[in-house]
Amino acid sequence: MKTWLLCISLLLSLQVDAQMVTTSGPLKVKQVTQFNGIPWGVTLLSNKEAIVTIKKGKAYRVDLKNGDKQILSGLPKVDNRGQGGLFDVAKAPNFEQSKLLYFTYAKPTPKGATTTLARAKLVGNKLTNWQDIFISDAATKTNRHFGGRIAFDDAGHVFFTIGDRGIRKNAQDLTNDAGSILRLTLDGKVPADNPFINNSRVRNAIWSYGHRNPQGIFYDTKDQKLWSNEHGPRGGDEINLIRRGANYGWPIVSHGKEYINNNPVGEAKEKDGIVKPLKVYIPSIAPSSLLRYRGKLFADWDGSFLSTALVLKHLNRIEMKDNNETKETRYLESLHERLRSMAESKDGALYIGTDSGKLLEVTPLQ
Numbered sequence: 380m381k382t383w384l385l386c387i388s389l390l391l392s393l394q395v396d397a398q399m400v401t402t403s404g405p406l407k408v409k410q411v412t413q414f415n416g417i418p419w420g421v422t423l424l425s426n427k428e429a430i431v432t433i434k435k436g437k438a439y440r441v442d443l444k445n446g447d448k449q450i451l452s453g454l455p456k457v458d459n460r461g462q463g464g465l466f467d468v469a470k471a472p473n474f475e476q477s478k479l480l481y482f483t484y485a486k487p488t489p490k491g492a493t494t495t496l497a498r499a500k501l502v503g504n505k506l507t508n509w510q511d512i513f514i515s516d517a518a519t520k521t522n523r524h525f526g527g528r529i530a531f532d533d534a535g536h537v538f539f540t541i542g543d544r545g546i547r548k549n550a551q552d553l554t555n556d557a558g559s560i561l562r563l564t565l566d567g568k569v570p571a572d573n574p575f576i577n578n579s580r581v582r583n584a585i586w587s588y589g590h591r592n593p594q595g596i597f598y599d600t601k602d603q604k605l606w607s608n609e610h611g612p613r614g615g616d617e618i619n620l621i622r623r624g625a626n627y628g629w630p631i632v633s634h635g636k637e638y639i640n641n642n643p644v645g646e647a648k649e650k651d652g653i654v655k656p657l658k659v660y661i662p663s664i665a666p667s668s669l670l671r672y673r674g675k676l677f678a679d680w681d682g683s684f685l686s687t688a689l690v691l692k693h694l695n696r697i698e699m700k701d702n703n704e705t706k707e708t709r710y711l712e713s714l715h716e717r718l719r720s721m722a723e724s725k726d727g728a729l730y731i732g733t734d735s736g737k738l739l740e741v742t743p744l745q
Contacts, residue, residue: 420482432482526542542594543590632653716737
């Protein structure tokens with residue numbers, strides 16, 4: 380097992396929009412294993428084993444101690460063109476009894492690929508009884524902005540994210556699932572208390588809308604709140620507290636700019652009736668997963684939001700301060716790796732997948 384010791388000294392301190400940014404360390408990073416492809420999702424079966432999904436359509440059972448990996452059989456065909464592929468994996472809340480794993484992927488359809496939520500039973504290294512439990516009404520041929528992250532609450536619901544599919548108006552159009560976070564029962568049905576359940580003109584699996592491309596979602600069982608992060612255009616990446624039936628504004632409001640001419644996107648940065656983000660990143664970091672740290676290994680990190688960053692290539696930590704101010708700290712910049720996926724073990728270690736195919740274990744340097 381390859382080991383790197385990273386002692387990252389204080390490199391940067393600056394003030395941006397009243398949100399302090401610092402870079403510091405130190406951390407210990409071990410390479411657990413190497414994949415031929417992008418490890419898009421990771422879920423820990425225990426402190427010794429993980430399931431890792433690879434974007435191009437494979438999944439592996441990984442021994443976290445020695446790096447051995449076994450390919451899983453039973454996966455469906457995925458559309459891995461562009462940003463499509465096999466996305467997230469998450470073990471069911473009752474995994475010890477059910478052995479169920481939940482997946483998101485880009486399902487091929489005649490109208491183009493669409494984000495789909497599925498589940499299957501893990502038997503050894505086989506996925507059995509594969510079920511597409513929700514095929515979203517978000518098919519396009521754009522092959523981008525699929526969303527695809529999964530989270531469970533503690534009341535029998537599963538949430539998953541869908542991007543606007545590269546068509547901006549989708550995010551404000553409640554007659555389709557694109558640009559939304561969906562909430563379902565564990566078997567894929569729409570709960571009776573969803574916000575739009577009684578409106579026949581609205582897709583009633585929608586829990587929140589106005590999202591561009593949310594690739595991180597996390598339910599914090601400690602405070603029973605749902606959080607998400609999402610990609611903005613040229614600035615305007617966000618972390619949001621997700622509320623029932625709420626509008627998060629894309630593309631009406633944004634802190635981002637147009638790729639072509641650098642003009643501001645939308646009508647304004649804020650607007651009445653639209654939820655303000657907890658954190659806005661300018662410039663964009665390209666966040667691709669999210670968790671709220673509740674472990675013991677990093678003693679000062681309790682309650683911090685951790686995001687993996689693709690474009691700015693670091694592990695991003697956000698601490699909530701008084702008056703909704705946030706403090707930002709950046710780690711692992713010296714790796715120069717696009718950090719894609721992330722999971723926290725029961726003992727508080729972090730496991731991070733990189734676009735170069737590595738699975739890393741991150742712990743404090745003792």
